Amino acid sequence: MIRRGRTVAALALMGLVTTRGARAETCRDVTGTVTTEQTTTDCASPTGICFRGELTSNGWLRGDTFFVVTSAAPSPDGELVYAGVLTVTLPGGAVVTYDTTGAVDPLTGAFVEEDTARDGSSALRITGTTNGTLSAFRGAVTGVVCGGVTVR
Numbered sequence: 001m002i003r004r005g006r007t008v009a010a011l012a013l014m015g016l017v018t019t020r021g022a023r024a025e026t027c028r029d030v031t032g033t034v035t036t037e038q039t040t041t042d043c044a045s046p047t048g049i050c051f052r053g054e055l056t057s058n059g060w061l062r063g064d065t066f067f068v069v070t071s072a073a074p075s076p077d078g079e080l081v082y083a084g085v086l087t088v089t090l091p092g093g094a095v096v097t098y099d100t101t102g103a104v105d106p107l108t109g110a111f112v113e114e115d116t117a118r119d120g121s122s123a124l125r126i127t128g129t130t131n132g133t134l135s136a137f138r139g140a141v142t143g144v145v146c147g148g149v150t151v152r
Helices: 004-014
Strands: 027-039 050-057 063-074 080-089 095-104 110-117 122-130 136-146
Touching (some): 027 063, 095 122
Antiparallel strands (some): 063 080, 095 110
C-alpha cells in the first residue's frame, strides 16, 4: 500500500506544505468523506470503469465527483493497483481535476489513493473500504487545498 510519509513528501515537493512563506498562509487543511458507486453513464474510460459520487468536507472542498479508471493491474503482493482521473465539480460549477494513483486489497476491501490537482491547488489522500464487488467505495479524505478552489 502507499505509505503516509510519501504523501507528506509529495505535498512538500509541490509547495503545498511549508513551515513558512506566503503560500502556507493561503492553504487550508481539508478533511471529509467521499462515497462513490460504479457507473457506465458518461464513462469514456479505456478500462470501462468509472465511479460517480460525492465529496463532503469541512467546507474547503466539496462537490460531485467523477472518477475514470485509466489503468488497473494486479501487483506482485496481490493488490489491485490503479490510476485514473478524478474530477470534482464544486458548488457554483468550478471544476478541479486530479491525477490519481491507488491500490485496493481485494481480500479485505481496504484501499488508499493519492490525488494531485493538475493545477497545483490541492493534494488529497483517500483511505477507506469497498463493498464486496469493488463497485462502491467509501473513504476518509485528508489533504491540503490552496488558492482558488476554496468554497464555503
